[in-house]
Amino acid sequence: MQIHSAIADLRAALKNRGRVVFVPTMGNLHAGHISLMEQARAHGNTVVASIFVNRLQFGPNEDFDKYPRTFADDCAKLAAAGVDVLFAPTEADLYPEPQEYTVEPPAIQNILDGEFRPGHFRGVATVVLKLFNIVQPQAAVFGKKDYQQLMVIRNMTRQLALPIAIVGGETVRAEDGLALSSRNGYLSAAERAEAPHLYRLLNDIRAAIRSGRTDYAVLENEAISGLTVAGWKTDYVAVRQQSDLAMPKGVNAPLVVLAASRLGNTRLIDNIEI
Ligand code: PAF
Numbered sequence: 001m002q003i004h005s006a007i008a009d010l011r012a013a014l015k016n017r018g019r020v021v022f023v024p025t026m027g028n029l030h031a032g033h034i035s036l037m038e039q040a041r042a043h044g045n046t047v048v049a050s051i052f053v054n055r056l057q058f059g060p061n062e063d064f065d066k067y068p069r070t071f072a073d074d075c076a077k078l079a080a081a082g083v084d085v086l087f088a089p090t091e092a093d094l095y096p097e098p099q100e101y102t103v104e105p106p107a108i109q110n111i112l113d114g115e116f117r118p119g120h121f122r123g124v125a126t127v128v129l130k131l132f133n134i135v136q137p138q139a140a141v142f143g144k145k146d147y148q149q150l151m152v153i154r155n156m157t158r159q160l161a162l163p164i165a166i167v168g169g170e171t172v173r174a175e176d177g178l179a180l181s182s183r184n185g186y187l188s189a190a191e192r193a194e195a196p197h198l199y200r201l202l203n204d205i206r207a208a209i210r211s212g213r214t215d216y217a218v219l220e221n222e223a224i225s226g227l228t229v230a231g232w233k234t235d236y237v238a239v240r241q242q243s244d245l246a247m248p249k250g251v252n253a254p255l256v257v258l259a260a261s262r263l264g265n266t267r268l269i270d271n272i273e274i
Pocket residue numbers: 024025026052054057124127128146149
């Protein structure tokens with residue numbers, strides 16, 4: 001696997017490489033990321049990963065400084081997964097001057113996670129567009145665990161007519177159902193044992209909706225109460241339309257249940273499509 005940190009070196013390495021498929025990450029890779037790398041292989045002949053902890057998408061009181069950085073381990077995992085090229089820029093490589101031109105996503109950036117993480121999706125869209133411009137892939141893979149992020153990137157790619165196919169990768173879960181996430185490493189043993197509760201509640205809501213319930217607000221509040229009793233502090237549990245993350249309107253619109261909640265200092269997000 002080739003590793004490049006300078007933009008010019010990466011561009012030179014990607015000349016005449018055929019169809020490039022790109023998987024951006026912030027490192028601290030787990031089986032969920034590796035599954036995205038494996039899915040990427042089906043969409044191109046050169047798989048490019050990136051590792052960059054993007055300061056722009058973290059709020060002032062968020063975990064940018066303590067975000068786990070495990071570069072040597074990550075490189076070994078990517079090489080074992082058959083990734084061809086790793087782009088691992090430093091902050092000076094990617095942001096040699098303050099990033100004053102940014103991508104401003106529309107109203108979707110202010111709902112759900114955006115309501116609780118102001119500016120987050122601006123930071124994500126800005127770095128992803130910049131990475132797209134650097135790597136110039138024909139396809140890119142993003143995990144469905146970050147459902148709203150995937151939608152922001154899909155919509156940005158379509159509206160800005162970027163010639164990139166956006167592929168959504170399924171969430172990978174531990175045996176007890178917990179969605180794999182770099183932030184799971186922050187959990188204490190007791191919190192880790194409690195953490196799958198979130199996914200169980202999402203499943204309960206899905207089962208209730210499948211059995212015909214449409215009182216979504218009641219279902220959301222029941223789940224929030226269940227989490228609160230178990231010691232969680234919940235930002236949202238929300239039943240939304242898959243197409244635009246708006247509140248359900250039609251009877252037959254495909255739905256998704258999304259949640260973000262904190263166990264101790266760790267904020268976990270998850271979702272389940274119906
Ligand atoms: O999902 C992530 O890891 C990040 O938000 C991304 C897409 C790599 C942008 O920094």
